Amino acid sequence: MTEHPFLRACRRQPTPFTPIWLMRQAGRYMAEYREVRARYSFLELCHDPQAAAEVTVTAVEKLGVDAAIIFADILLLLEPLGVGLSFAAGDGPTLARPLRTPADRDRLQRYDVADALGYVGDAVRAARAGLAGRVPLIGFAGAPFTLASYLIEGGGSRNYIHTKSFMYHHPAAWHALLDRLAQLINAYLRLQVTAGADALQLFDSWVGCLAPDDYREYVLPHSRRALAGISALAPVIHFGTGTGGLFPLLREAGGDVIGVDWRLDLDTAWAYIGHDRAVQGNLDPVALFASPADIRRRAAAILQRAAGRPGHIFNLGHGILPQTPVDHVRALVDAVHELSAR
Amino acid sequence: MTEHPFLRACRRQPTPFTPIWLMRQAGRYMAEYREVRARYSFLELCHDPQAAAEVTVTAVEKLGVDAAIIFADILLLLEPLGVGLSFAAGDGPTLARPLRTPADRDRLQRYDVADALGYVGDAVRAARAGLAGRVPLIGFAGAPFTLASYLIEGGGSRNYIHTKSFMYHHPAAWHALLDRLAQLINAYLRLQVTAGADALQLFDSWVGCLAPDDYREYVLPHSRRALAGISALAPVIHFGTGTGGLFPLLREAGGDVIGVDWRLDLDTAWAYIGHDRAVQGNLDPVALFASPADIRRRAAAILQRAAGRPGHIFNLGHGILPQTPVDHVRALVDAVHELSAR
Numbered sequence: 273m274t275e276h277p278f279l280r281a282c283r284r285q286p287t288p289f290t291p292i293w294l295m296r297q298a299g300r301y302m303a304e305y306r307e308v309r310a311r312y313s314f315l316e317l318c319h320d321p322q323a324a325a326e327v328t329v330t331a332v333e334k335l336g337v338d339a340a341i342i343f344a345d346i347l348l349l350l351e352p353l354g355v356g357l358s359f360a361a362g363d364g365p366t367l368a369r370p371l372r373t374p375a376d377r378d379r380l381q382r383y384d385v386a387d388a389l390g391y392v393g394d395a396v397r398a399a400r401a402g403l404a405g406r407v408p409l410i411g412f413a414g415a416p417f418t419l420a421s422y423l424i425e426g427g428g429s430r431n432y433i434h435t436k437s438f439m440y441h442h443p444a445a446w447h448a449l450l451d452r453l454a455q456l457i458n459a460y461l462r463l464q465v466t467a468g469a470d471a472l473q474l475f476d477s478w479v480g481c482l483a484p485d486d487y488r489e490y491v492l493p494h495s496r497r498a499l500a501g502i503s504a505l506a507p508v509i510h511f512g513t514g515t516g517g518l519f520p521l522l523r524e525a526g527g528d529v530i531g532v533d534w535r536l537d538l539d540t541a542w543a544y545i546g547h548d549r550a551v552q553g554n555l556d557p558v559a560l561f562a563s564p565a566d567i568r569r570r571a572a573a574i575l576q577r578a579a580g581r582p583g584h585i586f587n588l589g590h591g592i593l594p595q596t597p598v599d600h601v602r603a604l605v606d607a608v609h610e611l612s613a614r
Numbered sequence: 615m616t617e618h619p620f621l622r623a624c625r626r627q628p629t630p631f632t633p634i635w636l637m638r639q640a641g642r643y644m645a646e647y648r649e650v651r652a653r654y655s656f657l658e659l660c661h662d663p664q665a666a667a668e669v670t671v672t673a674v675e676k677l678g679v680d681a682a683i684i685f686a687d688i689l690l691l692l693e694p695l696g697v698g699l700s701f702a703a704g705d706g707p708t709l710a711r712p713l714r715t716p717a718d719r720d721r722l723q724r725y726d727v728a729d730a731l732g733y734v735g736d737a738v739r740a741a742r743a744g745l746a747g748r749v750p751l752i753g754f755a756g757a758p759f760t761l762a763s764y765l766i767e768g769g770g771s772r773n774y775i776h777t778k779s780f781m782y783h784h785p786a787a788w789h790a791l792l793d794r795l796a797q798l799i800n801a802y803l804r805l806q807v808t809a810g811a812d813a814l815q816l817f818d819s820w821v822g823c824l825a826p827d828d829y830r831e832y833v834l835p836h837s838r839r840a841l842a843g844i845s846a847l848a849p850v851i852h853f854g855t856g857t858g859g860l861f862p863l864l865r866e867a868g869g870d871v872i873g874v875d876w877r878l879d880l881d882t883a884w885a886y887i888g889h890d891r892a893v894q895g896n897l898d899p900v901a902l903f904a905s906p907a908d909i910r911r912r913a914a915a916i917l918q919r920a921a922g923r924p925g926h927i928f929n930l931g932h933g934i935l936p937q938t939p940v941d942h943v944r945a946l947v948d949a950v951h952e953l954s955a956r
Contacts, residue, residue: 431935433900440904480856483876483898485915514822516858517878534825536859556825558775562782573827593773 276408278339282471282507282529284550284583290575290612291338292605293410295511296591298331298343302598305330314359318344321391325398332407334598336605339408339471342396342464346414346475347422349453349460352388354381355423370426372434374445380452385459392460393467400468408471410509411464413457415476416450416494417487423449432481439490446490454497461498465505472502473509474527477590480514487518492525499526509552513590519545533589534559539577550583555604557588560596564603571607580614620681620750624813624849624871626892626925632917632954633680634947635752637853638933640673640685644940647672656701660686663733667740674749676940678947681750681813684738684806688756688817689764691795691802694730696723697765712768714776716787722794727801734802735809742810752851753811755799757818758792758836759829765791774823781832792836799840807847814844815851816869819932822856829860834867841868851894855932861887875931876901881919892925897946899930902938906945913949922956 277287324343356368510527532553578584619629666685698710852869874895920926
């Protein structure tokens, strides 16, 4: 398995072609996924290891991508804290009891990761069995900042006023909260490696809302703590969006591979990150609404910017959108494989 | 008036202190504004030159900032096209008849800028009289891309799927639409200068959703057309958010001053833009929810990164949020003036 192109690219070793996988490749845009979801709510699907493994493997089979990612959600880690997590149909997640004051932390329940999230380990084992070595399996977790933003806002946010206000006005409680999240994340990533995950992605999806000075002071130590010792177990992809001003700091926090969204050119980003790290990206998810010929042209432009340098994993800059035509996704995968064949 | 610090900074001439103004400085966070809004709807206020001038001037008097910006909205330019513009209380703008196909362009009404938007010129004249030369007055317009995104989406958007799909699938209609918008914008900016605006800001607020290649192909020529000949009349500030990957292209499109949001350090951004342009920014609007002492510390950090180099206008990275404490805004203005005094 260590010789698979995806894992070789994580380690910046030469590969016969540029490996590709897509964030949210098992998702609503795919008919097979919608069929499974007709029988399960989103959380039921996450909680059922066999069903989660099934959609994980199906996505790989339908798309021909070079890695699987375990079907789960970054907020599963918050659920055992007792915050009232739910996913309404078509909407984003909601936490019934957001954390708005330092005192609110007292009602967060203590839990043991192996007990409360063992079902994700079971899903990883089942998916690995289903994949039968065809492609590596990626495990993942949300990063301390992004998880804290959901905990404090109670859902998605446009401006993160509650999150940043908590950070500014209650720095001790903020650091204690993020330290606790970082410890849970670290244990959760280890659990997934033990279950058989071949690589791991840390999703700091919303960290791009922060000024670099705030990231350095309020977030970096906790992301580093979340990743402590993990790269020695499996390659780590450190992902965020809107992070063009944060790359040196993300890198400092950890990760063998740094995620790059579509808002800057891949070569510019890679030079800024440093060529001693691998990169993952960076097609605009909305580019998949263009024609297959146009998608191919855009894939070629990104591959050209990567210039064949070992250590590029092709991906979108964020997750596949639900309205995306599935045949366009397949056209992208095929184009990347053909155009990058060496 | 040409000797005022704000205008000197636009031209990268030395100033006795760093000038500051704030996007949306006349807005809901301010009691005096809310009192006026109790008597006028948002659009009524925009349409009434005396009332618009009053809130423009009041903001300067309450805050002690170094420039006024005419009270108006970038979408006023779309209203005479007959798209059914409205602003619901507490929500963003809505266009009742968005433009989703090339054929939809046929029902956009033709209009003469001087006739249809002459009331903004009247507001500029009234505001200038009210300011009596105390500080310069900034006029503004939305940029072709941002205006097109509202036209096509029918309001704000998260992913700009309709806008980008239109761009990808109907490039000829896209370019014709943006060319028409660029001509209207150019005439509208000239109208404001003729009425007495001392400087102009082009708001490409949402252009940061684009990959650089898409900006170059689908947007740059139109932003350049919108700004053609304008810098010869008054200094131009070219503003966007999330544009860390677009700076060289924004600069190519035009502008004496380039706006920088809070997602990257001001010194990094300025080096990337080039020191032969002035910069405006770059405090996180949410930082105004921190304590005044903390706000002062953050202002000092930004001023330190500007390093006293001529050509820095202090501002937020985006507009003041409605929940912002007004005394914190005043604390910021005072801190910038004190800390930058040379």
